């Protein structure tokens with residue numbers, strides 16, 4: 208046997224195939240193969256079949272030593288010798304290649320792992336396999352869907368996080384489309400993605416879940432969106448609702464931003480520019496005061512002195528800090544005192560944006576304090592959001608929500624990836640000892 212062919216066969220590791228020829232080009236390796244089957248019975252009548260002819264079938268396999276691999280399978284066509292048998296002719300199949308597939312199953316599984324587990328762009332994986340985008344995406348759907356649908360993937364959930372992400376940003380034809388991530392806060396994984404962020408979208412999702420599964424959920428953590436509060440009713444009314452700290456602080460941060468932009472505009476007549484005093488401190492304003500060093504404090508103070516003539520932004524900054532104060536303590540009673548103080552302070556302020564912040568806090572008072580009662584937080588959700596962003600970056604503008612959902616869940620949904628088949632054993636000669 209040609210040594211190269213022998214090696215290629217050992218490397219190929221596809222049971223039931225033998226290598227007929229190997230053609231190595233700088234960028235591509237072509238391996239001609241056939242099955243090791245020598246005879247076959249007719250699947251209809253069982254009579255021993257006769258060889259009819261061969262079909263040449265091109266399949267892509269995993270790259271090898273940096274080269275793309277093309278398998279040329281000389282596929283046998285059999286003929287039933289019984290003239291009365293309806294079977295007539297048929298072509299052989301293989302457990303390694305689905306009928307009419309462009310990729311071997313192992314190449315499809317590996318492509319799914321790269322797109323899912325590693326969040327690689329489909330186009331990159333497609334280029335590596337020398338196939339088109341759709342071939343890879345179809346493989347991801349074929350191999351990935353059972354992994355995502357696996358009932359063992361989700362299991363019981365005690366604390367559910369609900370979090371919004373943008374799915375498709377706005378352009379001339381559409382406004383921003385949103386998706387809602389459902390997160391198991393205990394196990395820190397995304398259990399599902401829901402298209403949309405309206406109460407009705409969430410309610411539809413809840414209605415589709417097993418009531419017994421919903422019953423196990425003790426805590427629901429969301430941001431301060433009325434749609435999420437409304438959308439989880441009535442299915443999750445038994446759970447304790449928590450407004451998670453990250454989002455509570457974000458609402459306060461947004462208030463600071465809003466006041467900064469308005470004051471900026473009113474004093475200088477234009478949007479923030481590089482050298483404007485308020486624009487220069489826009490990030491410092493959002494930092495927790497305990498995280499500012501002396502220099503940061505000085506810069507913050509200077510910016511406010513220069514750019515905030517009526518202390519409106521200073522007021523928003525203090526309001527924001529009073530909201531953050533709520534999380535200085537783990538004690539529910541102390542937290543209630545601090546939150547009441549923040550709400551009262553905001554609602555009595557002269558600045559409209561700050562009063563509105565006070566109203567929002569007031570509406571979510573119970574849920575905000577539930578954080579201290581349950582210790583639940585959406586911290587993990589935000590971590591998961593980072594994963595979602597990674598998938599989005601890899602996808603560069605999804606157009607299909609189903610593909611988006613599949614890829615997010617493959618990446619961050621706690622999928623159990625099948626074990627890679629062990630590589631074929633390559634026998635080597637032991638070195639000869641020349642004594």
Ligand SMILES: [Zn+2]
Nearest residue numbers: 249252287292
């Ligand atoms: Zn037959």
